[in-house]
Amino acid sequence: MKVYFIGAGPGSADLITIRGREILSRCPVVIYAGSLVSPEHLEFAPDQAEKHVSASLTLEDIRSILISARDRNVDVARLHTGDPSLYGAVREQGELCDELGIEWEIVPGVSSAFAAAARLGIEYTVPDGTQTLIFTRMEGRTTVPLSENLALLAEHRSSLAIFLSVQDIDKVAEQLLKVLPSSTPVVVAVRVSWPDEKFIHGNLNDIVEKVRNAGVTRTALILVGEAIQSSGRRSRLYHGDFSHGYR
Numbered sequence: 001m002k003v004y005f006i007g008a009g010p011g012s013a014d015l016i017t018i019r020g021r022e023i024l025s026r027c028p029v030v031i032y033a034g035s036l037v038s039p040e041h042l043e044f045a046p047d048q049a050e051k052h053v054s055a056s057l058t059l060e061d062i063r064s065i066l067i068s069a070r071d072r073n074v075d076v077a078r079l080h081t082g083d084p085s086l087y088g089a090v091r092e093q094g095e096l097c098d099e100l101g102i103e104w105e106i107v108p109g110v111s112s113a114f115a116a117a118a119r120l121g122i123e124y125t126v127p128d129g130t131q132t133l134i135f136t137r138m139e140g141r142t143t144v145p146l147s148e149n150l151a152l153l154a155e156h157r158s159s160l161a162i163f164l165s166v167q168d169i170d171k172v173a174e175q176l177l178k179v180l181p182s183s184t185p186v187v188v189a190v191r192v193s194w195p196d197e198k199f200i201h202g203n204l205n206d207i208v209e210k211v212r213n214a215g216v217t218r219t220a221l222i223l224v225g226e227a228i229q230s231s232g233r234r235s236r237l238y239h240g241d242f243s244h245g246y247r
Contacts, residue, residue, distance in 0.1 A: 001069060003076045003097050005090050007083040007109015008032070012193035013040035015115060020107045027077035029069045031062065036081035036219070038194075045077070054078075063096055070102055083109040086135060087163055112221050113161040116189035120199065124159040126227045132158035138165035138172055150175035154224075162222040166190075169211045172222060173204050180204060185229050190220040 004023045009015030016024075021044050024030065030045050034053035042051060052065055069076045084090040084106050097104040113135065117124060124133040134153050137144065153160065154176050165172050166188060176184070182205035190198045202210045204224075211220075 001073045001075060001102060003066065003069075003078060003093075003102055003104040004107055005078045005080060005084045005088070005093065005104065006107040007085075007088075007111075008037045008041055008079045008081060009110040010082055010112035010115040010192045010194075011038055011197070013038045013043075015110045015193055016041065017107065017109065020109060023075075023107060024077045024079070026075065028072075028074040029065065029076040030079065031057070031065060031076065032079035033081050037079045041079060059092065059096065062093065063100070066097065066100055066102060070100060080109070082111045086111055087137070112189065112192045113163075113223075115192045116187075116199075116221055116223060119189075119192060119197070120187065120223075120228070122228050124161075124225075124227050130158045130225065130227055132156060133161060134158055135161050135163065137163045138168045138175075140164065140168070151178040154179040157225075159225040159227045160223070162224065165222060166211065166220040167217045169222070170208050173208050176224060177204050180224075184224060185226060187223045187228055188216065188220050189223060190214075190216050192221065 004027065006016070006020040006023060008020065024041065025044050026046065027049065028046060029050045030042065031052045031054050032041065034055050045051070054062070066076060078093065080088045080090065085108070090106060094104050125131050134156065136148060136150065136153055138150065150162070150172060162172060169188070182203060184204045186202050186204055186207040188200040188207065188211055190200065200207070200210050200214055200216070
């Protein structure tokens with residue numbers, strides 16, 4: 001018996017990995033984030049699979065499901081949105097498995113940050129520009145260390161992917177404007193790869209108003225930085241004197 005924490009990707013059912021779908025197809029028990037994971041994934045679960053929506057489950061509820069699966073010696077597919085290792089609370093579930101003597105494994109998935117970049121046709125790292133991408137979030141019910149305050153992170157002038165914070169877009173802009181120019185490009189990527197996905201383009205000066213006018217309060221990613229606009233710069237990778245071993 002084994003529990004698999006599977007990254008189901010950002011939305012579209014075909015953005016799960018081949019490995020993730022293969023494991024899902026043979027698990028008699030499935031726990032999935034109902035509002036964030038496409039129900040299309042369940043079409044690939046066994047016909048008689050026991051399915052649980054995690055939205056209303058506590059860690060204690062999940063514990064009961066895992067104990068039941070362990071007693072029956074059946075595998076469990078735990079479907080997470082995006083990649084489980086990023087804001088997935090996967091470690092505490094892994095520790096629960098350890099406590100129960102259950103083997104577990106993380107199956108990586110496509111983060112919305114990379115799905116958004118693909119849809120926008122952008123690169124977070126640019127030649128002769130930023131070579132760094134920071135994943136972060138605003139403080140909410142989950143605290144954020146003082147050293148990771150948005151204004152402090154923005155001082156690096158790197159690309160920023162800000163998760164779980166669109167409901168506080170005004171606070172995000174306020175923090176970033178302490179350091180960055182008001183003209184700094186911003187894209188709010190909403191429900192990336194879902195049928196109703198949309199992208200709100202702006203800058204730190206106008207993005208709050210645009211997001212509010214669009215009525216977006218959840219399931220969105222905030223991308224910030226000069227790299228989200230075309231740089232017009234040529235990399236060294238395909239330069240004539242660059243070593244072919246890196247191509």
